[in-house]
């Protein structure tokens with residue numbers, strides 16, 4: 609029989625060997641293949657990019673003259689998980705104008721400052737089934753503004769921000785978008801100038817809303833701040849982080865700051881599912897099955913509730929003003945990873 613000290617030594621030796629072996633094995637797994645989910649997400653982002661990078665359908669939006677000068681070939685795809693892990697491929701650091709992708713985030717500000725009920729009563733929550741700049745929708749529907757994701761409702765949401773001056777209104781709108789991104793965003797002045805100088809249609813909308821007592825500030829002030837909001841520059845990464853904040857129950861994964869109350873998050877996501885793509889919202893829901901928002905700058909952000917956000921950017925848009933390559937890339941990822949929110953039901 610071994611003496612007690614020898615036995616102790618043997619046990620010590622065996623357990624040290626065990627620890628070293630398991631450390632070696634785990635470092636091997638992490639270094640060479642990564643945890644499966646990590647590798648899978650990076651692969652899928654790469655695949656979505658390479659699958660659609662040669663697609664040339666659609667055209668840059670040109671009703672805002674400067675958008676026609678953005679290089680059409682740009683294409684970026686990013687996934688950010690609710691815990692802030694980033695998976696990116698392509699032109700993901702190119703800053704483009706956020707345009708209508710800003711709309712749900714400003715609706716969130718109204719839900720925060722006031723309440724989801726105030727948003728529903730003073731703007732509306734029905735999809736229009738009509739283009740984003742429709743004036744007919746304003747005449748057809750008693751709510752006038754109809755929902756905060758079309759131009760009328762977004763101009764109304766800007767007018768609802770609690771502010772006593774144009775400057776203060778703009779400051780709050782910008783600070784809110786920055787809070788969702790988790791870093792300071794800035795105005796693309798040339799984009800703003802180009803859009804403001806040509807914004808006759810949106811001015812008409814602001815005036816009509818005011819006429820029907822569905823605008824809550826002076827019309828030109830709402831128009832100016834709305835146009836600035838659409839001219840904020842974002843990269844695809846920043847857009848994905850804004851979406852990840854919604855995927856993370858309203859809390860920014862990077863800063864830990866709560867941007868939207870938990871109870872309001874599903875309400876905002878439901879609006880994004882039913883109206884995020886205007887008259888293409890049905891098609892989007894039918895194919896991708898994810899709440900999302902598009903912009904004529906070519907950006908799209910989609911939310912997988914509780915899991916991640918997928919952002920894509922490419923300037924060529926279809927007739928509804930939605931980026932062709934970004935739609936395809938996100939739909940592909942949703943299908944491959946079975947992310948459709950109705951999956952399994």
Ligand code: GLN
Nearest residue numbers: 707708740838903904929
């Ligand atoms: N700023 C643009 C507009 O008001 C936003 C439209 C969009 O992105 N669909 O026309």
